[in-house]
Amino acid sequence: MLALPNILTVLRIALVPVFVLAFWLPGDTARWTAFVLFAIAGISDGLDGFLARKYDAGSDFGRMLDPIADKILVGVALMMLVADGRFDGWKLVPALVILSREILVSGLREFLAGAQVGVPVTFLAKIKTTMQIVAIGAMILGPIADREVPGALAFAYIALWVAAGLTVATGYAYLRAGLAYTRKVDRGLPAA
Numbered sequence: 001m002l003a004l005p006n007i008l009t010v011l012r013i014a015l016v017p018v019f020v021l022a023f024w025l026p027g028d029t030a031r032w033t034a035f036v037l038f039a040i041a042g043i044s045d046g047l048d049g050f051l052a053r054k055y056d057a058g059s060d061f062g063r064m065l066d067p068i069a070d071k072i073l074v075g076v077a078l079m080m081l082v083a084d085g086r087f088d089g090w091k092l093v094p095a096l097v098i099l100s101r102e103i104l105v106s107g108l109r110e111f112l113a114g115a116q117v118g119v120p121v122t123f124l125a126k127i128k129t130t131m132q133i134v135a136i137g138a139m140i141l142g143p144i145a146d147r148e149v150p151g152a153l154a155f156a157y158i159a160l161w162v163a164a165g166l167t168v169a170t171g172y173a174y175l176r177a178g179l180a181y182t183r184k185v186d187r188g189l190p191a192a
Contacts (some may be wrong), residue, residue, distance in 0.1 A: 003052075003055075003057040003059060003062070004048075004051055004055075004057065005048040005049070005051045005052040005057050005058070005059075005062050006048075006059060006061055006062045006065070008044045008047055008048035008051070009044070009048050009062060009065050009066050009069050010065070010069075011041075011044060012041045012044045012045060012048075012069040012070075012073060013065075013068075013069045013072055013073075015037050015038075015040065015041045015073075016041070016072055016073060016076050018037055019034055019037040019038050019041065019076070019077070020076060020080060022034035022037055023080050023084075023140070024080075028144055031140065031141060031142075031144055032141070032144070034140055035137060035140045035141050038073075038077060038133075038136065038137055038140055039133075039137055041073050042073070042133035042137065045066075045069070045070055045073075045129060045133070046126075046129075046130075048062070048066065049066070067106070067109065070129065071102045071106065074098065074102065074132055074133075074136065075099060075102060077136045077140065078095045078098065078099060078136065080140075081095070081136070081139050081140070082095060084142075086139055086142060091157060093164070094157075094160040094161050094163065094164035095160070095164075097164040097167060097168060098132065098160075098163065098164055098167050101167045101168060101170075101171040102167075104171055104174070104175070105171050105174050108174040108175060108177070108178045109174065111178060112174070112177060112178060112181065115181055117177055117178075117181050119173055119174055119177045122170065122173065124166065124169060124170055125170040125173075127166060128163060128166035128167055128169075128170050131159055131162055131163035131166055132160075132163040132167070134159055135156050135157075135159035135160040135162075135163050136156075136160070138152055138153070138155060138156030138159065139153070139156045139157075139160070142156075
């Protein structure tokens with residue numbers, strides 16, 4: 001459990017309350033701090049998986065905790081942005097799609113794991129996570145980014161819509177695996 005990839009995963013979870021605190025403090029410095037903390041947590045997601053593969057340091061603990069850490073990070077960040085007024089009307093839709101997919105996939109993963117059906121992580125899923133981190137990170141900076149780079153906030157909203165589309169596409173793989181398993185079982189066929 002003390003392998004570096006697992007430490008990075010635990011660090012990602014530990015950074016979330018610090019990110020929340022920095023997010024709610026007033027001033028540009030606090031918002032930049034929240035952005036940096038979120039970026040570090042987001043980068044650690046890719047780094048822990050890379051290190052686990054490179055050094056054959058994968059573990060059941062890491063496989064269990066990594067998706068939980070991702071969902072905590074993304075879910076909390078989206079809720080903070082909603083509370084901050086970044087989303088209204090149609091702008092709320094991609095955030096709701098992303099959160100709904102994460103809940104759906106969590107349930108499907110649990111079900112499929114109990115049925116001993118594996119769904120490998122795809123390259124598209126990694127792109128989806130990257131897009132979520134980039135879009136949410138840009139939204140955390142919000143008006144600060146827009147002052148420095150006009151149109152940055154518009155880019156963030158577009159990136160979030162792209163991430164939501166990728167979220168639906170990658171979630172479909174889990175749904176398809178779950179439905180295929182239940183159809184086999186319902187017909188009395190071997191599940192494997």
